């Protein structure tokens with residue numbers, strides 16, 4: 001049974017890292033006029049009201065997007081990400097936070113195609129509402145294709161996509177231990193069908209006794225892809241038994257210069273989001289362009 005609801009975590013430090021990287025990749029894909037495909041395997045609800053009782057429960061956005069929003073003029077390299085947030089809010093006030101589908105919608109042009117998958121029946125209904133035509137930024141772009149289905153299995157069925165260049169965002173909740181293994185085997189299959197796609201994979205950095213990020217990186221390094229960039233940002237000290245102290249993004253076939261952009265961005269983001277002295281970042285090529 002699926003119990004994870006992203007509204008409890010919307011706009012937290014992990015969302016900031018994930019959506020900042022997603023925005024930089026979509027910006028890079030938008031440089032050429034040629035259309036791109038965007039596939040979101042674990043789409044969630046699409047967008048989140050920050051005053052919703054679930055989001056308010058722990059108000060994780062107060063340690064994520066909220067402090068950055070106040071100083072957004074000082075982050076020109078994240079202008080696209082902030083513009084996607086602004087498009088949902090329409091003013092100074094930060095009332096809504098875009099999920100990955102709304103971030104992608106912001107960058108979509110008429111020639112681009114968006115496919116969103118979500119397995120939870122309530123979340124997929126919210127996703128349909130949030131991505132409905134009246135909520136879309138541009139009437140010129142076609143609406144997304146939304147599938148109520150398993151995103152791992154769905155991804156393989158959809159590859160290779162048309163247009164043939166683009167980004168797959170893979171953002172599982174990791175509430176099932178099998179998610180780690182399924183992710184690695186899915187990527188090995190994806191490589192056979194669409195080796196030239198860009199894949200961005202979010203993963204949590206957890207307490208020592210439960211962290212699986214090391215094994216995940218090893219498995220993905222063996223999936224067939226030759227260029228794998230790995231960006232991690234921790235906001236606090238790693239505990240022994242419980243809790244997420246940071247997160248990472250693995251980018252397979254990253255666009256040109258993403259490593260340079262992230263090497264400038266990560267130290268500043270870490271400083272802005274730090275919860276204690278142990279906050280840290282790393283950026284390295286897991287495979288390829290060292």
Ligand SMILES: C[S@@+](CC[C@H](N)C(=O)[O-])C[C@H]1O[C@@H](n2cnc3c(N)ncnc32)[C@H](O)[C@@H]1O
Nearest residue numbers: 006042043044099100118119120150151171173
């Ligand atoms: C971390 S949330 C996604 C957040 C979203 N990507 C964003 O950045 O706004 C993970 C979502 O995956 C959904 N989910 C869990 N298992 C899934 C599966 N096998 N296929 C598709 N969706 C799944 C959950 O219901 C949840 O909404």
